[in-house]
Amino acid sequence: MYQIWHALLDGAPFSFLNMAILAYALAITAERFYFLLTKYRGDSVKIIDQVKKHVQAGSVDRAIKMCDAPFPLLEVVKAGLTQVNKGEEAIIASMDEKMNEVVPELEKRTPSLWTLANLATLVGLLGTIKGLIAAFASVGQPGLDASQKSEMLSAGIAEAMWNTFFGLLIAVICMFFHLVLNSITKKNKTALETAATRLENILTLKPRA
Numbered sequence: 001m002y003q004i005w006h007a008l009l010d011g012a013p014f015s016f017l018n019m020a021i022l023a024y025a026l027a028i029t030a031e032r033f034y035f036l037l038t039k040y041r042g043d044s045v046k047i048i049d050q051v052k053k054h055v056q057a058g059s060v061d062r063a064i065k066m067c068d069a070p071f072p073l074l075e076v077v078k079a080g081l082t083q084v085n086k087g088e089e090a091i092i093a094s095m096d097e098k099m100n101e102v103v104p105e106l107e108k109r110t111p112s113l114w115t116l117a118n119l120a121t122l123v124g125l126l127g128t129i130k131g132l133i134a135a136f137a138s139v140g141q142p143g144l145d146a147s148q149k150s151e152m153l154s155a156g157i158a159e160a161m162w163n164t165f166f167g168l169l170i171a172v173i174c175m176f177f178h179l180v181l182n183s184i185t186k187k188n189k190t191a192l193e194t195a196a197t198r199l200e201n202i203l204t205l206k207p208r209a
Helices: 002-011 014-039 044-056 060-065 072-081 088-107 110-139 146-204
Strands: none
Touching: 002 146, 014 110, 014 146, 044 060, 044 072, 044 146, 060 072, 072 088, 072 146, 088 146, 110 146
């Protein structure tokens, strides 16, 4: 821990700015994982199959009742079921409207991880340039003996290298979590759209008395 703190001090102030970027990225990652694992934990295929059984049995009210839980898929399903007696256009319009609400909630904040990765790299580059400027400036500074110049040169190079290290490390972390979250998000979005299409077909193509 002491070595990490010493490295941060060597790379200051840009190393601390990158730590703030890392903290923000980890907060986004934790929130997104919590959202995805709690709101999209159901099996969409099984849910639509259950709704189909109720609809085909004429028990639309029971199908609506099973959608009372606060999950995005169930909200979309309920939006369609509540319009079942108003015709095909009303069903589709209601489900599309609900999809336009839940999809942005599903996708939000994940793209910002890629932006933070680029930002961390640029902040690290700024720290690197600052360290190199300090290192080369010390070589030509008058009035200093060789040992003092050597000490200032090593301090400048250390600042440059630690900033490069922190910038690249944080960028890799952000990109990794962006890749994982984006993959999960796309999978859930596809499942949501497939389930919505299946339900539209069930409700609009169901046999009429």
